[in-house]
Amino acid sequence: DIQMTQSPSSLSASVGDRVIITCRASQDISNYVNWYQQKPGKAPKLLISAASNFQSGVPPRFSVSGSGTDFILTISSLQPDDFATYFCQQSHTTPLTFGQGTRLEIK
Amino acid sequence: QMELVESGGGVVRPGGSLRLSCAASGFTFSDYYMTWIRQAPGKGLEWLATTSGGSRYSTYAASVRGRFSISRDNAKNSLYLQMNSLRAEDSAVYYCAKSHLGYLPNDAFDIWGQGTVVTVSP
Numbered sequence: 001d002i003q004m005t006q007s008p009s010s011l012s013a014s015v016g017d018r019v020i021i022t023c024r025a026s027q028d029i030s031n032y033v034n035w036y037q038q039k040p041g042k043a044p045k046l047l048i049s050a051a052s053n054f055q056s057g058v059p060p061r062f063s064v065s066g067s068g069t070d071f072i073l074t075i076s077s078l079q080p081d082d083f084a085t086y087f088c089q090q091s092h093t094t095p096l097t098f099g100q101g102t103r104l105e106i107k
Numbered sequence: 108q109m110e111l112v113e114s115g116g117g118v119v120r121p122g123g124s125l126r127l128s129c130a131a132s133g134f135t136f137s138d139y140y141m142t143w144i145r146q147a148p149g150k151g152l153e154w155l156a157t158t159s160g161g162s163r164y165s166t167y168a169a170s171v172r173g174r175f176s177i178s179r180d181n182a183k184n185s186l187y188l189q190m191n192s193l194r195a196e197d198s199a200v201y202y203c204a205k206s207h208l209g210y211l212p213n214d215a216f217d218i219w220g221q222g223t224v225v226t227v228s229p
Contacts, residue, residue, distance in 0.1 A: 034207075034215035036152075043219035044152065049207050055217065087152055091213045095168050096142075096154040
């Protein structure tokens with residue numbers, strides 16, 4: 001199985017901060033990585049698919065980079081609505097696997 | 108507006124069975140691979156099973172293979188998960204999810220239901 005390892009597991013930041021979340025795959029997955037945002041008590045929401053395809057409505061403060069095994073999600077200027085848990089997911093090979101999540105909290 | 112609504116969760120004893128349902132609306136259900144994903148309390152997301160639009164193809168996670176069965180009824184725009192031989196570690200919120208592109212078994216998930224809670228407890 002392909003392991004997806006996110007770091008950090010949790011992060012405290014302030015409104016206006018720039019944050020970086022990384023996701024590392026245990027093998028080359030090309031660009032088959034997807035990013036989700038989940039708020040407490042809610043289902044995950046797809047933000048970005050295939051490493052760089054943004055869903056409609058995703059603000060431009062979100063950006064992504066990477067291919068192969070290392071991927072980065074950057075939020076350039078945190079807004080109150082961004083405090084949530086973020087997951088990466090690989091869609092390269094079954095079983096599809098998710099990172100353990102990065103919980104982004106308000107400092 | 109595309110929507111998925113799960114139902115069928117509840118409390119069941121270890122070894123018991125439960126059938127989850129997912130009602131789809133707002134898109135051509137038969138055109139899309141559909142998937143079940145679960146999330147244990149305070150934990151991450153676990154992919155469980157995916158089925159193709161015409162039900163010809165299904166695949167399962169090792170943790171549920173042989174115990175869970177995914178199926179669909181395109182005439183009713185509904186997805187199902189039959190869960191047998193339930194264990195305490197199956198306790199979780201269960202989500203159904205729609206594949207983003209539709210024609211790939213390995214895909215992102217762009218529409219999720221609100222989830223239904225399954226608790227396996229004596």
